[in-house]
Amino acid sequence: MRLHRLELTAFGPFSGTQSVDFGTLSAAGLFLLHGPTGAGKTSVLDAVCYALYGSVPGARQSGQGTTLRSDHAAPGTRTSVTLELTVAGRRLGITRQPPWERPKRRGTGTTLDKAQTWLREYDATAGAWKDLSRSHQEIGEEVTQLLGMSREQFCQVVLLPQGDFARFLRADAEARGRLLGRLFDTHRFAEVEKRLAERRRATEAGVRDADAALLADAHRMQQAADGAMDLPELAPGDPGLADAVLSAAAVARSTAREQSTVARCGLAAAESTQSAAGRDLDDIREVDRLQRRFAQARERARLLDERADGHLADRRRMERARKAEAVAPALELRESADAEHRRAAAAETQALAALPDGLAEAGAAGLAAAARRTAEELGGLESARRAEQRLAALGTERAGLDRQDRADEDVLRDAATWLTDWETIRTALRARIETAQAAASVAEQLAAQRDPVRQRLTAARARDRLTGETEGAHGRALASAERALRARTHWLDLKEQRLDGIAAELAANLKDGESCAVCGAVEHPHPARKVAGHVDRATEERALAAHQRAEEEHAEDERRLGRVREELAAATAEAAGTPTGRLVEQAEELERQHTRARRDASDLHDAREALRRAELEHERRTADRQQAELRVASRLARREALERERADLEAELAQARGSSGSVAARAAQLERRVALLTEAADAVRVAEDTATRLKDADARLADAAFRAGFDTPRDAAAALLDDHAHRELQRRLDAWQTEEAAVRAVLADDDTAAAAERPPADLAAAERRSATASQRVREAASRCDAAARRCAELDRLSARAAEGVRRMGPLREEYERAARLAGLAAGTSADNERRMRLESYVLAARLEQVAAAATVRLQRMSSGRYTLVHSDDRSGRGRSGLGLHVVDAWTGRERDTATLSGGETFFASLALALGLADVVTDEAGGVRLDTLFIDEGFGSLDDETLDEVLDVLDSLRERDRSVGIVSHVADLRRRIHARLEVVKGRTGSTLRQRD
Numbered sequence: 002m003r004l005h006r007l008e009l010t011a012f013g014p015f016s017g018t019q020s021v022d023f024g025t026l027s028a029a030g031l032f033l034l035h036g037p038t039g040a041g042k043t044s045v046l047d048a049v050c051y052a053l054y055g056s057v058p059g060a061r062q063s064g065q066g067t068t069l070r071s072d073h074a075a076p077g078t079r080t081s082v083t084l085e086l087t088v089a090g091r092r093l094g095i096t097r098q099p100p101w102e103r104p105k106r107r108g109t110g111t112t113l114d115k116a117q118t119w120l121r122e123y124d125a126t127a128g129a130w131k132d133l134s135r136s137h138q139e140i141g142e143e144v145t146q147l148l149g150m151s152r153e154q155f156c157q158v159v160l161l162p163q164g165d166f167a168r169f170l171r172a173d174a175e176a177r178g179r180l181l182g183r184l185f186d187t188h189r190f191a192e193v194e195k196r197l198a199e200r201r202r203a204t205e206a207g208v209r210d211a212d213a214a215l216l217a218d219a220h221r222m223q224q225a226a227d228g229a230m231d232l233p234e235l236a237p238g239d240p241g242l243a244d245a246v247l248s249a250a251a252v253a254r255s256t257a258r259e260q261s262t263v264a265r266c267g268l269a270a271a272e273s274t275q276s277a278a279g280r281d282l283d284d285i286r287e288v289d290r291l292q293r294r295f296a297q298a299r300e301r302a303r304l305l306d307e308r309a310d311g312h313l314a315d316r317r318r319m320e321r322a323r324k325a326e327a328v329a330p331a332l333e334l335r336e337s338a339d340a341e342h343r344r345a346a347a348a349e350t351q352a353l354a355a356l357p358d359g360l361a362e363a364g365a366a367g368l369a370a371a372a373r374r375t376a377e378e379l380g381g382l383e384s385a386r387r388a389e390q391r392l393a394a395l396g397t398e399r400a401g402l403d404r405q406d407r408a409d410e411d412v413l414r415d416a417a418t419w420l421t422d423w424e425t426i427r428t429a430l431r432a433r434i435e436t437a438q439a440a441a442s443v444a445e446q447l448a449a450q451r452d453p454v455r456q457r458l459t460a461a462r463a464r465d466r467l468t469g470e471t472e473g474a475h476g477r478a479l480a481s482a483e484r485a486l487r488a489r490t491h492w493l494d495l496k497e498q499r500l501d502g503i504a505a506e507l508a509a510n511l512k513d514g515e516s517c518a519v520c521g522a523v524e525h526p527h528p529a530r531k532v533a534g535h536v537d538r539a540t541e542e543r544a545l546a547a548h549q550r551a552e553e554e555h556a557e558d559e560r561r562l563g564r565v566r567e568e569l570a571a572a573t574a575e576a577a578g579t580p581t582g583r584l585v586e587q588a589e590e591l592e593r594q595h596t597r598a599r600r601d602a603s604d605l606h607d608a609r610e611a612l613r614r615a616e617l618e619h620e621r622r623t624a625d626r627q628q629a630e631l632r633v634a635s636r637l638a639r640r641e642a643l644e645r646e647r648a649d650l651e652a653e654l655a656q657a658r659g660s661s662g663s664v665a666a667r668a669a670q671l672e673r674r675v676a677l678l679t680e681a682a683d684a685v686r687v688a689e690d691t692a693t694r695l696k697d698a699d700a701r702l703a704d705a706a707f708r709a710g711f712d713t714p715r716d717a718a719a720a721l722l723d724d725h726a727h728r729e730l731q732r733r734l735d736a737w738q739t740e741e742a743a744v745r746a747v748l749a750d751d752d753t754a755a756a757a758e759r760p761p762a763d764l765a766a767a768e769r770r771s772a773t774a775s776q777r778v779r780e781a782a783s784r785c786d787a788a789a790r791r792c793a794e795l796d797r798l799s800a801r802a803a804e805g806v807r808r809m810g811p812l813r814e815e816y817e818r819a820a821r822l823a824g825l826a827a828g829t830s831a832d833n834e835r836r837m838r839l840e841s842y843v844l845a846a847r848l849e850q851v852a853a854a855a856t857v858r859l860q861r862m863s864s865g866r867y868t869l870v871h872s873d874d875r876s877g878r879g880r881s882g883l884g885l886h887v888v889d890a891w892t893g894r895e896r897d898t899a900t901l902s903g904g905e906t907f908f909a910s911l912a913l914a915l916g917l918a919d920v921v922t923d924e925a926g927g928v929r930l931d932t933l934f935i936d937e938g939f940g941s942l943d944d945e946t947l948d949e950v951l952d953v954l955d956s957l958r959e960r961d962r963s964v965g966i967v968s969h970v971a972d973l974r975r976r977i978h979a980r981l982e983v984v985k986g987r988t989g990s991t992l993r994q995r996d
Contacts, residue, residue: 013044016073016989027963036983073989440601855916
């Protein structure tokens, strides 16, 4: 990477536009950047860093870049930095402009412009610059990829801060580790340490969970063993826990099996006693049952003797009922014949009463002959009935023709009335359509005017809201800026107090026999003492952290204020300065006009539909009128034909009706007479037949009663029983016989008789003895079951615990392996003798490379006296790996770098910085760094050492490098001819270049 030209405007202390031609300065190899303190030498380097990365080193970067602007710059001048450089064979131009508060183009106040970035590349073939990108992200990625290093690495490698490297020489291993970690990006190794630690914690938690589950099973086994199991006094994770639990489980299982054997023996004895008591109880129950059976049989025999007379009467009644059953068919036949005769006689009387006088005594034959004569007369009226029906149909048809005439007259009248108004209706509908079309056109025009007014109204309301939000955000930004200033002042005060007492802080670490870090002496006769109120490092770091938090809060408030101001500017521009109330009135008026126009235009579809329906109605009415006229003409001819047929039928019917009103009435009269005569003849004939059957039935009944032994048919009927009475009587007779047989059988049984002669059985005592034996069996069985369940539960829990121990084996091995690896990587394991972390090990290798590269230049600067070496020895109780010592060739001793004097520290830190630049360059892919800057530190060198250092720096030209020295040492202006001077003035600083 080689710098060619830098142009900066309103940046830092520079109020105007300043240019630096690095091409001319680099031609001499060494050039000097000098000027009085506070003039802005470091700001030139900040401008280079800002052009490349969009930010400046360290605490000088605040907010979104707004603090980079020069306080001396004119309000209308925008801050800008342009850098031209060659990297990876490509000549690029980068321009960056941070955000700034510029004056408004109209009115008063300011508005925030966003940051802008341009990336260009010079096309040597075309001889012109071409734009590559304007995206902050794309440009940042492109620059980082080309340079191969981050901003922090660039600031350490290209802008060599000698003060940082002097502190690096004296720092402890932890501080060196932080710097090297940022430069060499070793976070992946720290991530490996973290992952191993997380894996160790995860597997340790798994082992503890498994042990906890094993202990839970042990407690369950203790409960199952009813407290007869001794648990080991171990916690989850303790070694030997699994063996102790399994041993205790084995003892508990053995004890439970012994208890189960004893319980089974007790159960067998109890069951034997229960069996004997049960047999005795069965015998006594049998005796008691037989005695009660004999007593019940004697009682039942007594009751049978008392009911003997009733039983004899039931037997006699059953015998008479069985004799009467032979007469039952004759009785049923006589009752059926009598019922039929009574029904026939009633029907005969009713039929004869309906006949005309003189026919009731004609008999069945006379009535049948009269019915035949009347039927013949009815057959002669059939033709007249058909004629009469036809005449009625003609009347119905004529009435239908009259209704159709009336309907067609209504149709013709309505059609004539509607067609008369047709032209008026059509004209009105067409006018309605034209009015709606005009309203639709007006609505479209108003809609086009309404939307812009709505947008401006929304912007005006946002403008009013954002005005208040801007004032609030501005107030918060001022308050956070004040807090940040107070925090910075507090931190600087504490830092100054600590530096004032640093001697006492260094003296606290002095030990007899060890060299002083300041003077190198091993005797410390008068070490400084800490005074009351001394500020230590922790207090200073807390103040620094508070200052950084306040700066971050202020930056966030500034960003929020910028966003609100941007939104306010956009809303103000869109509202165009019109008051919100006026825009509301315009929007409401346009809305009212648009609503009226849309309402009028909404009738267009209805009007067109009404016209279409009216035209269809006109066509229908015209067609209906024509069809009605045709139907009227057709019905006129039909009516004339019907009149002729009606006259013929009237003449025929006048002869057939006779004295009746109609042929139908005459026919109905004759039909009723035929029906009455026929019904009467049938009734007389049926009554005569039923009388004959009744007489035969009376004769058969008398004969059957005599044969069955009854004096009269009435006695036989009285002896008969219905089905229910017969079943009930038979049931009583059967029950008597069954009971009598059962009683005889019981009284004749030998066992029952023998039991009756024995003393009464004591069943309650036998039952008490049996119950007592059963209770003892249940208790013994319960104890046996409990012992069996205890054995089964202990076997199950022991098997589960053994399975858990078996499964836990691989997990414990994995935990031991993870713990061993995590301890090695973290430097806490006993196997890691130097207590070196993995990341420190990697950084130690890098530090060893840096020390080797730095020694090449340090030996030349110190005339071969000093050599930088890496040390991985432990310091006190700290971890080893990042120690840095210097070997003094004059004494042959190796000592700490903190013992170097001020001048020696400068050229040692310079050599270290150059060595680090070489190593980081190689790490970044071998990108050539043709331009370097070295900041301060030369004032501590004597003339001879200064010459040696300048010779080393001048030797960098052998690799086509140019080195810029940033210093205000006057002797350097005499030794270095190519200079860039920063001139401080009341209106801002300026740059003056001398080649």
